[in-house]
Amino acid sequence: MALNDLADTLKERKINIVHVGQFDHAGIFRERRLPRDSFLEWADKPRFSNTVAIWDSSDNLFGPGPYLTEDVVIDPTSLRSYPFEPDAAAIIAEFSGDSAEIMPRAVLRRQVERAAALGLEVRAAFEFEVIFLDETAESLRTAGFAGLRSFAPDNKCWGGQTGANHAGFVAGLEDTLRATGVSVFGVSGELGPGCFEATLAAESPLKAADDAGFFRLATRAYARNHGKTASFMSCLGQGYPGLGGHVSLSLWDKATGKNVFSDPKNVTNPAALSFIGGMTRTVPEAFALCAHTVNAYRRYAPGSWAPKSVGWAELTFTTAVRSVPSQGGGARLEFRLPGADCNPYLTLALMLGAGLDGIEEKLSAPAPTPDNGPDDIPPGAIRLPGSLAEAAARLSASENARRLFGERFVNHFTRACEVEHASLARAVSTQEIERYLEG
Incomplete structure (x- = not known):
């Protein structure tokens, strides 16, 4: 699904807030909460902090730097409702750069x-x-x-x-x-x-x-x-x-x-x-x-x-x-x-x-x-x-x-x-x- 198609889907479903993130090694969903327009602007060149790959369940880093943002790929098929606030949805975006091969979802996909x-x-x-x-x-x-x-x-x-x-x-x-x-x-x-x-x-x-x-x-x-x-x-x-x-x-x-x-x-x-x-x-x-x-x-x-x-x-x-x-x-x-x-x-x-x-x-x-x-x-x-x-x-x-x-x-x-x-x-x-x- 192209970004334009995803934008149309969000509009059709009247989704105004997007929780975008991925599950880490501890099973915690690490996310950003973005209004729809901000999400679409971010999604044009999406990036996420690589600390997600080296955080433990107590938010302590267990790996070396550099600590920076890495490219991510949004999986449009993962879009789902988020009932904890009105007109909201959740979607998964996975690392596509250096951290990709060590993330749990990618391990399963292989x-x-x-x-x-x-x-x-x-x-x-x-x-x-x-x-x-x-x-x-x-x-x-x-x-x-x-x-x-x-x-x-x-x-x-x-x-x-x-x-x-x-x-x-x-x-x-x-x-x-x-x-x-x-x-x-x-x-x-x-x-x-x-x-x-x-x-x-x-x-x-x-x-x-x-x-x-x-x-x-x-x-x-x-x-x-x-x-x-x-x-x-x-x-x-x-x-x-x-x-x-x-x-x-x-x-x-x-x-x-x-x-x-x-x-x-x-x-x-x-x-x-x-x-x-x-x-x-x-x-x-x-x-x-x-x-x-x-x-x-x-x-x-x-x-x-x-x-x-x-x-x-x-x-x-x-x-x-x-x-x-x-x-x-x-x-x-x-x-x-x-x-x-x-x-x-x-x-x-x-x-x-x-x-x-x-x-x-x-x-x-x-x-x-x-x-x-x-x-x-x-x-x-x-x-x-x-x-x-x-x-x-x-x-x-x-x-x-x-x-x-x-x-x-x-x-x-x-x-x-x-x-x-x-x-x-x-x-x-x-x-x-x-x-x-x-x-």
């Missing part, structure tokens, strides 16, 4: 292009768990982020009573998500106080990842506008469940229009098994791509629901990869390892890149483990890294990751993970003080 070169179309969907707290930004800081007050503390997993008690809140959230252009399959209650789950609908991979990013933005804004806080931390602490950010994926043959994973016998077919074989090989090495925070690894502690290695089984919820076989279009693979704080672009790029390797090389999947619990490590399986520091070291050493995602990206993202680990390496929890202070 794997999508690879699939297209193989004659494959990708469809994907995310599913997120979220915990709502009865806290505002001010109350959290006044209390020093301690003694968190739960919303819906009486919630039962999939409990109809929760849905009835808080129907207005849940319906309002879903309305907000749809108004933000997020494709929603459903929103319902989940396990734990204030815990809900949103299943997003299947889309093209870039749209699916965009939806995931804007889902979290919209959910956080909706919560704050109702005097609450939405948490996507993988592990919020004692009394709260771990939060997942699962992604489902299917491949479609562009020539025939058929689902590559479907099977007339309603079983996991050879293509799906090879895809799983690729994930089994590469995910343990490049796990940081779907678990880039220190907190993410709390969710993989012993006794948690999250798997500790990359196993698989049909229809089983306790494995890293859940195969959903079908004779028709419903066949898909679900990657259940990522937490709710995952970067959706990098998570999907990891799953797709590793799986395409499996298909191209005709790799074999390990034996399914339907009876294993989350803490069980199947014979021959590699235990997942136990910390962000270990995950960063594995990523740096992974030849597969460097081949798939590029030397420069791997070096850059490894550095981001190392800095993130170091930021909390000397932090001491109240639980540690309680355990050791008087011992």
